[in-house]
Amino acid sequence: MSVRLDQLDAAELVVQLQRREVTAQAVLRAFLDRIEAREPVVRAWAHLDVEAALAAALDLDRGPIRGPLHGFPVGVKDVYDTFDMPTAYGSPIYARHRPRTDAGSVALTRRFGGLIVGKTVTTEFATFPPGPTTNPANAAHTPGGSSSGSAAAVGAGMVPIAFGTQTTGSIIRPASFCGTVGYKPTFGTLSPIGVKAITWSFDTVGVLARTVADAAFFVGTLAGRDEMRDAVATSAPRIGICLTAQWSQALPETRTLFEVLPGRLAGKGAKVERVDLPRSFDGINEAQDTIWEYEMARCLADEHRRFPEQIRERLRKQLDSGLAMPVGRYEVAMRLARESRLQVGAAFGDCDVLVVPSAPGEAPRGIEATGDPVFNRTWSLLHTPAIHVPSGQGPNGLPIGVQVIGRIGDDARALACARWIEQALT
């Protein structure tokens, strides 16, 4: 019996598509079946036009092989501009908005033959106020945010890959809650242009995926980085377990996971040691919040000025506060960010990667909030690669896992180690 098309590895799927052993339409239909089954409860999609997607697949099947992603189905978070689909950024201000242009990373995906299936739900402007999406593991729980729909869609098997963005904790946290891999590459690895911005200093384009290998394949292909696409650890890695200054906010399931983690990794051959970050890093979470608020008020300045009543109260207050912030406070935070980026590599010591919590614990109950990005802020501000690797479950049977952090620019090694850890923890 053959493996179902929606369960093939991305690299294998693309090989079959390129060889015309399967059609783009057949692949898409396999995923559309999953969408049909799960979407009424999961509500991952902000826009999905099945007929248009099938027409695009037919087009690919009839034309020449377009590139290394020919026929590969991709979900796109609804903060990425798309010329042929509505793009609302999770805000009523942009209801029925149709951008003139694809975001850079979407255009490149299409140039390489990728098939954009639809737009996934985002929180309001990729901040905190959530959309209607539920957790694919349990609809009474949040999928996390802001890449809520992308994480839920991948978690429910509706697409193999979906674009997300992270400024605070918007890829790693929903990946953790939905039991998917999340990959936030080094800042600037993929084009952030045409993605609705909330900062200019650390908005990062990345992906939700089923496996580390899939994430590495897709981002490596898009970025033209073979060493990333083919990343495999040739020997057991040296891993630094780092509990971070926020450890007191870890819930029991995370505490238990991190108690057994060193033994499990060492048991597979890894060299494991405890790593503590310099005390100067303790303020980074707060600096992230400061810069986020300051820059966001200057990114969403027009919406804030002309449509304040269409912005939910929590966000509107943050915009008010960001606009009123004395620039000196922002500058102090930016200085800490710059200095910490220079120092973070050294904090790894001899380790290939750090392993830190991804989230306090499993997804909280209710979809009125998206959970706490407390374990993500630092790594967003620092520009490091971060990869969520699922491992185990919390008390309600919802997924948890660990966050693998690499040095800035050292994504290939971080991905190779994350693959190794993924296998070690399975």
Place this chain on the structure above:
Amino acid sequence: MSVRLDQLDAAELVVQLQRREVTAQAVLRAFLDRIEAREPVVRAWAHLDVEAALAAALDLDRGPIRGPLHGFPVGVKDVYDTFDMPTAYGSPIYARHRPRTDAGSVALTRRFGGLIVGKTVTTEFATFPPGPTTNPANAAHTPGGSSSGSAAAVGAGMVPIAFGTQTTGSIIRPASFCGTVGYKPTFGTLSPIGVKAITWSFDTVGVLARTVADAAFFVGTLAGRDEMRDAVATSAPRIGICLTAQWSQALPETRTLFEVLPGRLAGKGAKVERVDLPRSFDGINEAQDTIWEYEMARCLADEHRRFPEQIRERLRKQLDSGLAMPVGRYEVAMRLARESRLQVGAAFGDCDVLVVPSAPGEAPRGIEATGDPVFNRTWSLLHTPAIHVPSGQGPNGLPIGVQVIGRIGDDARALACARWIEQALT
């Protein structure tokens, strides 16, 4: 006899507007008179709706004082999105494009009461292929680019301030050619969001202005940086004259200017010394070009994919080349950029600022090309503040001047020194 409204300093004009001693309409009309007189030859404007601008001025006059820029007229380069004016980015692909949202810096200008007069001509996507604008000092010569219309409009007295952007040499070069002040602040000082991007690593938002004081007043107000707005040198500065690795490309008028410059500055009391940049900086111009080409292909990826025939050949070839570039070449260039940014402050030695050429010489003849940004690339990539100060003329009677470079983040001092130099060279 009173000073004409279009000749008042920005700070003084704003005081009179705030006190209602002059109306926003009267101020606007003074500048519209200049536009009427000069625009048929200068062709600085991509969009100008006089009735709409006057209606906006009337609105300001009838309403409460909006903020610290109440009624102050501003031109906006046509790469900034404006919700109420067409925005074509210098490309036929965007003919009749009307963005949904103001760029962040435009929205903030309006929130502070500023009056957007219209959109100024840009080259194609702020790259090299020029628009129809001519040099206000001599219509047979280029105004420079890519902020062609903004420099020409300010140079012709049509607006006191206009927004520009610089990725290669797009503020300093046209300022030099048009005889205006150009101010490229430290990267990230003003919000770049909603400005059509060609890179994500060093596209910088700045202004063209009549005087350094005007530029400092406007940017300092917008950025909430009092120390910048009120920047005045309390004593004669220490100035490093730096001929740069590109000195062989300086034309005779620039050579003559830099021969007499040390004496003129020292004669006014400045401590002047010769500063040479580390040899490692020699490759920065080339690195800038590499990163520009790589990132641009990933910013304009959609236009390049869907509308190649609507992109002029020179730019299209650069996009092809950027897309095909091995990522390793980009990474080497990025590493040099990061390292050089860390070192550039030390290269100043004891000096408050460096003074370097702004352009090879006066504006070249013809409007088919915008001149050479050879003296600007380095400072764009390095994120330093740069201020063009006009001084003297070339062999055809066209303006020339000098470029004042500050340390990264040290804009207030750079502006204070530039003001001092402006007075010393007058």
